[in-house]
Amino acid sequence: xxxxxxxxxxxxxxxxxxxxxxxxxxxxxxxxxxxxxxxxxxxxxxxxxxxxxxxxxxxxxxxxxxxxxxxxxxxxxxxxxxxxxxxxxxxxxxxxxxxxxxxxxxxxxxxx
Amino acid sequence: xxxxxxxxxxxxxxxxxxxxxxxxxxxxxxxxxxxxxxxxxxxxxxxxxxxxxxxxxxxxxxxxxxxxxxxxxxxxxxxxxxxxxxxxxxxxxxxxxxxxxxxxxxxxxxxxxx
Numbered sequence: 517x518x519x520x521x522x523x524x525x526x527x528x529x530x531x532x533x534x535x536x537x538x539x540x541x542x543x544x545x546x547x548x549x550x551x552x553x554x555x556x557x558x559x560x561x562x563x564x565x566x567x568x569x570x571x572x573x574x575x576x577x578x579x580x581x582x583x584x585x586x587x588x589x590x591x592x593x594x595x596x597x598x599x600x601x602x603x604x605x606x607x608x609x610x611x612x613x614x615x616x617x618x619x620x621x622x623x624x625x626x627x628x
Numbered sequence: 629x630x631x632x633x634x635x636x637x638x639x640x641x642x643x644x645x646x647x648x649x650x651x652x653x654x655x656x657x658x659x660x661x662x663x664x665x666x667x668x669x670x671x672x673x674x675x676x677x678x679x680x681x682x683x684x685x686x687x688x689x690x691x692x693x694x695x696x697x698x699x700x701x702x703x704x705x706x707x708x709x710x711x712x713x714x715x716x717x718x719x720x721x722x723x724x725x726x727x728x729x730x731x732x733x734x735x736x737x738x739x740x741x742x
Contacts, residue, residue, distance in 0.1 A: 520671075557666075557734070557735045558735070559672075559718065561730065564729065606671060615660045615677070615722055616674055617664075617720075617730060619664075619673075621669075622670075622671055
């Protein structure tokens with residue numbers, strides 16, 4: 517049973533389109549994250565939610581909008597996709613007290 | 629400024645040889661320190677973590693890491709590398725209490741020669 521699951525695993529789309537990535541964790545964690553990994557493998561935090569409350573928003577363009585309907589789910593919606601949005605997006609979760617991040621397998625977004 | 633530096637972008641070792649991957653950090657508060665491994669096309673898996681106590685920590689797959697506060701380092705080691713260890717390795721740092729933000733290094737790609 518997958519602990520942190522993301523869908524879809526692959527996304528190929530045209531510039532200007534809107535797309536969403538969904539994430540669910542069944543670990544009972546209180547904090548969830550979106551990370552972006554670029555082509556050089558650099559991992560950068562985008563957003564963090566704690567109990568459905570936005571805690572971190574790291575200077576991400578407004579075209580990116582996270583939504584956390586409950587503490588087990590964190591979705592990422594991206595409007596007006598640009599070439600530079602091509603990356604692998606990782607969802608992760610943690611229990612703040614223990615500090616360890618658990619990652620999903622990533623969603624590879626390719627913008628043509 | 630908070631940062632994590634992994635000086636080696638690529639490392640190549642022969643199977644059976646020992647391995648050390650370097651990690652240096654800059655962090656104002658007492659840090660939590662982590663090493664993660666990413667196999668091709670996969671997410672990141674935790675190898676080991678340091679929160680407090682014994683500065684030599686053991687992890688999965690035979691890895692260990694040593695926290696040296698005076699050097700702001702948290703180097704990862706393995707006495708004998710296996711071909712299946714070929715992957716990308718990331719060092720990360722977070723705050724020691726109530727952390728929401730983890731900073732990752734740029735990664736070290738390990739290649740293992742048969």
